[in-house]
Amino acid sequence: MRRFVSLASRASAAASTAVAVGTSLIRARGPRAISSLPAAATAAVVLGAVLLPAGAHPPAAAASMVRTAADSGAVAQPSGTADPVPADELFGTDVRRIPTTRRVVALTFNAAWNGAGVDTVLKVLRERKVPATFFLTGQFADAHPSVARAMAAEHGIGNHSYSHPRFDDLSSEGARQEVLEADRAIREATGAVPLPFFRFPYSETSPERIADVNALGFADIEFTADTNGYLGTAGGMSADTVVARALDALTPGEIVQMHVGAPDGGGTVLDAQALPRLIDAIQARGYEITDLRTLLSTATP
Incomplete structure (x- = not known):
C-alpha cells in the first residue's frame, strides 16, 4: 500500500x-x-x-484585468516575439459581448466563402477611421492570400477554423487540428501574428469544444448580434434590415457579426453596402467603435 x-x-x-x-x-x-x-x-x-x-489564475484578479483594459479602451500589444494572449476572464465561456459598461461596440467580419466585399469594407473602415476584427477560415486564407494580407495590414485577424465544419461532429483531436491548421494558414497568408481569438462556425459552441479551443490558447469570441447580411436579398435581407438587426441589440460591449462575402459567390454583399450607415447610426447613438484587442491580457507573457 x-x-x-x-x-x-x-x-x-x-x-x-x-x-x-x-x-x-x-x-x-x-x-x-x-x-x-x-x-x-x-x-x-x-x-x-x-x-x-x-x-x-484567481478569477477576481482576472476579471479586474480584463475590465480595466476594456473600460480604458487600451489595446494591449505583444511583448517581443511572444504571441498576444487573451485576458484570463475570457476562458471557460463563449464571449458574446465585451465585459464593460462603456458605450462601445466591436465590429467583426467572418471570411469563409469569398472576398467580394473586402475592398469596400476596408475602404469604409479606413475613411471612418474605425477598427474591426476579421475572422478567417484557413481555406479562405489559403485561397485568397492577398486579400488576407490586406485585412491583416490594417486590422486584427481571428481564427474561424480551417474548413468551417460543425464542431459538434468533431472529436477533441479533430477540433484541435481545425484550429491549428487554420492558425498555420493565416500566419502563412498574412505574414502577421493573428489574435488569440477563435469563433466557432455556425456559433456552434459547447463546453467540451470551448475547453479544446481554450487548451490551445484561444478565447472563444462569438457575437451579440448577427446582421444576417450574408443571406442576401434572396434571403429576405436588405441594407435596412442589416442596420436594424445590429441596432436592435445595441448595448455596452456589443459585438456585431458580419461577413465579407456571400455563400453563393455572387450578388451584392449587404454587410459591405450597409457598413457606412451602420457606423453612422452607432455613433449617432453615442457609441464608440472599439477594437477587440482591448480583450488582450495586459500582463507580460
Missing part, C-alpha cells in the same frame, strides 16, 4: 509539473508552440492549459 501511495504521489507531482510546463509554454509562445511537440508532451501542454482557468 505504501508503495502504491508513493507512486501516486509521484504521478501527482509529475502531473503538476506538466500543468506548469503546459501553461507556461502556451502563455509565452502562443498556440503554435504545441503543434510540433511529441504526443506525450502535447498531452502535458493541453492538460496545463485546460486546467489553467480553474486554478492557475
Whole structure:
C-alpha cells in the first residue's frame, strides 16, 4: 500500500509539473508552440492549459484585468516575439459581448466563402477611421492570400477554423487540428501574428469544444448580434434590415457579426453596402467603435 501511495504521489507531482510546463509554454509562445511537440508532451501542454482557468489564475484578479483594459479602451500589444494572449476572464465561456459598461461596440467580419466585399469594407473602415476584427477560415486564407494580407495590414485577424465544419461532429483531436491548421494558414497568408481569438462556425459552441479551443490558447469570441447580411436579398435581407438587426441589440460591449462575402459567390454583399450607415447610426447613438484587442491580457507573457 505504501508503495502504491508513493507512486501516486509521484504521478501527482509529475502531473503538476506538466500543468506548469503546459501553461507556461502556451502563455509565452502562443498556440503554435504545441503543434510540433511529441504526443506525450502535447498531452502535458493541453492538460496545463485546460486546467489553467480553474486554478492557475484567481478569477477576481482576472476579471479586474480584463475590465480595466476594456473600460480604458487600451489595446494591449505583444511583448517581443511572444504571441498576444487573451485576458484570463475570457476562458471557460463563449464571449458574446465585451465585459464593460462603456458605450462601445466591436465590429467583426467572418471570411469563409469569398472576398467580394473586402475592398469596400476596408475602404469604409479606413475613411471612418474605425477598427474591426476579421475572422478567417484557413481555406479562405489559403485561397485568397492577398486579400488576407490586406485585412491583416490594417486590422486584427481571428481564427474561424480551417474548413468551417460543425464542431459538434468533431472529436477533441479533430477540433484541435481545425484550429491549428487554420492558425498555420493565416500566419502563412498574412505574414502577421493573428489574435488569440477563435469563433466557432455556425456559433456552434459547447463546453467540451470551448475547453479544446481554450487548451490551445484561444478565447472563444462569438457575437451579440448577427446582421444576417450574408443571406442576401434572396434571403429576405436588405441594407435596412442589416442596420436594424445590429441596432436592435445595441448595448455596452456589443459585438456585431458580419461577413465579407456571400455563400453563393455572387450578388451584392449587404454587410459591405450597409457598413457606412451602420457606423453612422452607432455613433449617432453615442457609441464608440472599439477594437477587440482591448480583450488582450495586459500582463507580460
